[in-house]
Amino acid sequence: MITGSIINALAIIAGAAVGLLLKWLAGRFSSILPAEAGQLGHRLQEIIMQGVALCVLYIGISGSLKGSNTLVAILSMVLGAIIGELLDLDRRMKQLGDWVQSKTQKLAGGASVSEGFLTASLLFCVGAMAIVGSLENGLTGNYDTLKAKSLLDGISSIVFASSLGIGVAFSGAAVLIYQGLISLSASFISPYLGGEAVIAEMTCVGSLLIAALSLNMLGITRIKVMNLVPACLLPILLCRFM
Numbered sequence: 001m002i003t004g005s006i007i008n009a010l011a012i013i014a015g016a017a018v019g020l021l022l023k024w025l026a027g028r029f030s031s032i033l034p035a036e037a038g039q040l041g042h043r044l045q046e047i048i049m050q051g052v053a054l055c056v057l058y059i060g061i062s063g064s065l066k067g068s069n070t071l072v073a074i075l076s077m078v079l080g081a082i083i084g085e086l087l088d089l090d091r092r093m094k095q096l097g098d099w100v101q102s103k104t105q106k107l108a109g110g111a112s113v114s115e116g117f118l119t120a121s122l123l124f125c126v127g128a129m130a131i132v133g134s135l136e137n138g139l140t141g142n143y144d145t146l147k148a149k150s151l152l153d154g155i156s157s158i159v160f161a162s163s164l165g166i167g168v169a170f171s172g173a174a175v176l177i178y179q180g181l182i183s184l185s186a187s188f189i190s191p192y193l194g195g196e197a198v199i200a201e202m203t204c205v206g207s208l209l210i211a212a213l214s215l216n217m218l219g220i221t222r223i224k225v226m227n228l229v230p231a232c233l234l235p236i237l238l239c240r241f242m
Contacts, residue, residue, distance in 0.1 A: 080231025116167025
């Protein structure tokens with residue numbers, strides 16, 4: 001029932017391991033390479049991260065266009081922001097990341113586990129493929145959607161881990177819990193989704209958060225994206241009244 005979520009989590013961890021290995025090799029041989037090579041490596045890492053951020057922005061924008069009711073998106077974002085701010089989800093998630101960092105200080109190597117964990121978890125968990133794929137896996141046992149998502153997430157985690165560190169690997173646990181819970185409760189959740197229209201609005205709102213995440217990655221904004229996450233679930237309620 002949660003086979004797809006397990007595969008997805010393992011793909012993220014494997015991709016993060018490859019990214020961390022590449023980061024370690026770059027640091028290992030930096031001392032025997034000319035200074036210009038080290039500077040080039042840093043510039044390449046920076047420009048690759050910016051390129052990935054632009055791709056994330058594209059994913060966010062294209063997904064946000066799937067919604068058809070602007071009012072649902074606006075109300076979801078406003079109400080979700082209020083709920084998220086009252087619960088202070090951003091601070092709690094960072095505290096979790098800091099706790100993980102304190103337990104893995106040597107592995108972290110000075111990198112911010114919180115940043116890598118939060119950024120990767122939001123990107124991998126928020127989106128149509130996570131929701132639809134988990135529901136499909138839970139209801140039918142088919143996990144083709146999650147297999148495709150696993151491939152995309154695995155490739156992305158290589159790039160993220162090489163820049164953001166080991167925190168990206170820990171996001172695999174967040175994906176397993178999030179998608180696994182959706183799969184396990186699929187039979188209970190599906191009657192409340194109301195078909196493709198609700199999923200489209202959830203995708204729209206979730207994609208707006210992905211776009212916000214990309215702006216943070218580019219250093220343009222400092223949006224507390226985690227405090228907006230409750231907005232992703234509100235279309236389930238709002239679409240029933242609108």
